[in-house]
Amino acid sequence: ETGVTQSPTHLIKTRGQQVTLRCSSQSGHNTVSWYQQALGQGPQFIFQYYREEENGRGNFPPRFSGLQFPNYSSELNVNALELDDSALYLCASSQTASTEAFFGQGTRLTVV
Amino acid sequence: QQQVKQSPQSLIVQKGGIPIINCAYENTAFDYFPWYQQFPGKGPALLIAIRPDVSEKKEGRFTISFNKSAKQFSLHIMDSQPGDSATYFCAASKRTGANNLFFGTGTRLTVIP
Numbered sequence: 001e002t003g004v005t006q007s008p009t010h011l012i013k014t015r016g017q018q019v020t021l022r023c024s025s026q027s028g029h030n031t032v033s034w035y036q037q038a039l040g041q042g043p044q045f046i047f048q049y050y051r052e053e054e055n056g057r058g059n060f061p062p063r064f065s066g067l068q069f070p071n072y073s074s075e076l077n078v079n080a081l082e083l084d085d086s087a088l089y090l091c092a093s094s095q096t097a098s099t100e101a102f103f104g105q106g107t108r109l110t111v112v
Numbered sequence: 113q114q115q116v117k118q119s120p121q122s123l124i125v126q127k128g129g130i131p132i133i134n135c136a137y138e139n140t141a142f143d144y145f146p147w148y149q150q151f152p153g154k155g156p157a158l159l160i161a162i163r164p165d166v167s168e169k170k171e172g173r174f175t176i177s178f179n180k181s182a183k184q185f186s187l188h189i190m191d192s193q194p195g196d197s198a199t200y201f202c203a204a205s206k207r208t209g210a211n212n213l214f215f216g217t218g219t220r221l222t223v224i225p
Contacts, residue, residue: 004155033211042118042201042215043156056212090155098207100146103155 003027004093004104012110013081021076021107023091031055031097032074034066035090037106043090049074050097078109086111115139116204118216125192126224133187133219135202140183142204144211147176147187150199150218159200160187192223 003026013019025032031050035043045058049068063079072093078085088108092101117136125131135145143164148156162169162176162185169176173190189196199220203213 031211033213035213040218042116042203042217043213044215045212048212058212092155092213094211098211100158100161101211101213102158103148105153105155 004091004102006089006091006104006107008107009105010108010110012112015081015083015111017081018077018079019081019109021078021089021091021109023074023076023093023104025072025074025091025093026102029093029095029102030072031094031099032068032072033092033094033101034074034076035092035103036060036085037088037090039087046076048097055097081111083111085109114217115214116202116216118202118219120219121217122220122222124222124224127193129192129223131189131192131196131221131223133200133202133221134184135186135204135216136182136184137204137214138183139204139214141206142214144205144207145176145178145185146203146213147174148201148203148215150201156201189221192221194223194225197221197223 005024033048034046037043047057052068068074088106092103146161147159150156175188178185202216
């Protein structure tokens with residue numbers, strides 16, 4: 001087991017609402033990355049947090065935002081949900097910003 | 113723009129066969145190439161990874177072959193088993209700074225008993 005845990009496992013939201021997804025990183029890991037995986041596609045990088053600071057961002061609009069806490073857990077917030085935001089959201093943690101990433105089981109978000 | 117191209121999209125082999133999954137990349141700044149295995153309803157699990165300074169790496173039944181000049185790498189699964197049936201993703205990243213992984217589109221492998 002990777003030790004990365006995400007909550008909730010499933011979520012249904014209405015278009016226009018806001019959602020917060022949570023991730024607890026593996027023990028000893030100070031870096032958390034978030035990915036979006038649409039059905040039948042590979043994960044796409046949203047952003048990474050290293051020691052509570054954003055440390056890289058993919059091609060996602062500002063309504064995707066995040067936080068990392070002193071215990072290195074993290075949140076992904078998405079405002080003004082759109083139907084296309086329906087996907088599996090994956091959190092990955094690593095010991096540093098440049099070491100192997102280990103993924104959690106993901107949160108399946110459905111926007112209706 | 114797909115930074116890592118993966119083929120085939122799906123693959124069916126008999127038990128004991130050797131499925132091969134291929135990936136190609138363009139960005140010569142990439143210097144870390146992992147493979148992930150994903151079962152339905154689960155997150156991707158790291159299988160094996162390679163750096164461009166070696167041409168081959170083996171871990172158990174999994175082998176990565178790497179061709180730096182062609183900017184291609186592949187995964188071979190020796191003596192495949194029904195339990196290997198999953199979706200496999202190749203990925204690439206620049207290891208310095210944010211290890212933003214660029215994933216391929218995935219290969220769904222089915223191993224028939």
